[in-house]
Amino acid sequence: MIRLEQVSKSFESKKGVINAVNDVNLHVKKGEIHGVIGYSGAGKSTLIRCVNLLERPTTGKVFIGDKEATSLPLEQLRETRKRIGMIFQGFNLLKTATVYDNIAIPLKLLGFSKSETTLRVEKYLTIVGLADKHQSYPNQLSGGQKQRVAIARALAQEPEILLSDEATSALDPETTDSILDLLLKINQDLGITILLITHEMHVIQKVCDQVYVMEDGYIVEQGSTIDLFTKPQNETTMKFLNTIAQRKLSPSLIKQLNLSGTVTRLTFVGETTGEPILAQVSQKFKVKPNILTANIFELKNDIVGNLVIHLLGEPSEVEAAVSFMLDQGVGLEGLEG
Template identity: 75%
Template structure:
């Protein structure tokens, strides 16, 4: 649905060119929710603005539904943009217009009849649960309600793609969850493809099918959400994951606990999360597992369990015990004190 081929964006400055996005390849399939996560300054906003060509890439190609948009005329591009809705962190609502008019005005400018405008405003206010706010002004709404109006405005043009530029980062956790639930509903019920950017790992956790990690304008890791949560390879991805689950034990902590033997992180995916493998381990091997940290992460498409354990026992038997765990499709990472 969305294909970015070797996209780069360079901004000139007095101190030399700044490459905000560097040779990015990104494929978002129709009907999926794809998250791009990165720290501030990673190039996320520039990248998403290249999708609808609010920023023209310095090099590379953009395809929307198989059509290369980077070579279209202004009029042709205007037609393609009708397929793409966008929501922003700052809502971008007209302060002097009611909720109804904030949604209706763009439709009127596109030439829709009064009847069609009214039909669409009613439909999408219902979808975002704001049917009682027709005559309300933005100043009378909460942050979450403002974002719902912005989402209804984007949906009213009935796009095939919805771009989300840090749409939840200005909201409190409870409101963030409600907006994420709404995006899931939109994706599932309206079959709208969503590309979102965020610096919040809980957003990726809750709604994304696939993820790209961006750092200094480059994609440093990419894959399904389950793959990245189960086996993050890049240190930056690992740091993001550590914000929602303790994945690291410091060398000083291991020393304080006097942990002689093996300290290992065990990763369980899907059905394996509920298996009593540690009980089986103690029954079959002369080892004593001590659980140091544990958590279960619920993703959109699965569950991942993490245990950090200390195994005390003879080295040979501990190795056999770890091999047993691998045979049960448990991921093993030995920790030396990080």
């Protein structure tokens, strides 16, 4: 549905050339939700604007469906853009227009009749849960409600693709979850393909099928969400994971707990998260597992559990316990000692 091939984007500045996006390859299949995560200045916003050619790539190709958008004449590009909706962090609502008009005006500009416009406004306000807010103004709405209006406006053109540019960054955690639930519903019920950018790992965790980690304009790691959470490879990815769960033990904690020997992270996926592995280990082997940190992540399509444990015992018993856990399908990563 969306394919980027070796896309780069550069800007001229007084200080010289700024390479905002570098040689990016990306493929979002129809009906999937993909996320691009990175810190400020990583190039995320420039990348997503290259998808609908609000920013034309310096080099590379952009495909929407089976059409190479980067080679289309302006009129055909306009038609292709009608297949793409976009929502923003700042909502971009007209302050002096009602909720109805904020959705209706773009439709009228596209030539829709009054009856069709009314039909679509009512339909998509109902989908986003704001059927009773037709005549409200933006300053009468909460942040979450404003974002729902912006989503309804994007959906009213009935796109095949929805681009989300940090759409939850200005919202509190509870409202963020409600918007993410809405995006999941839109994806599942309407079959709309979604590409989003974010700097929040929670967003990736909750809704994404595939993830791209971006740094200095490059994609430094990519893969399924489950792989990202269980087998991160890049230091930037690990930093993001550390924002939602402690992945590293600080030197002060190691010193305070007087840790020696084997400190290990156990990763459980799917059904193994419910298995009493540590109870079995302590029964079968002469080791004492001490739990230092623990958490469970509920991903879009799976569950991942993490335990950091300190294994006390004779080296041979510790080795046997580790081999047993590996045989049970538990992922292990040595952290200290």
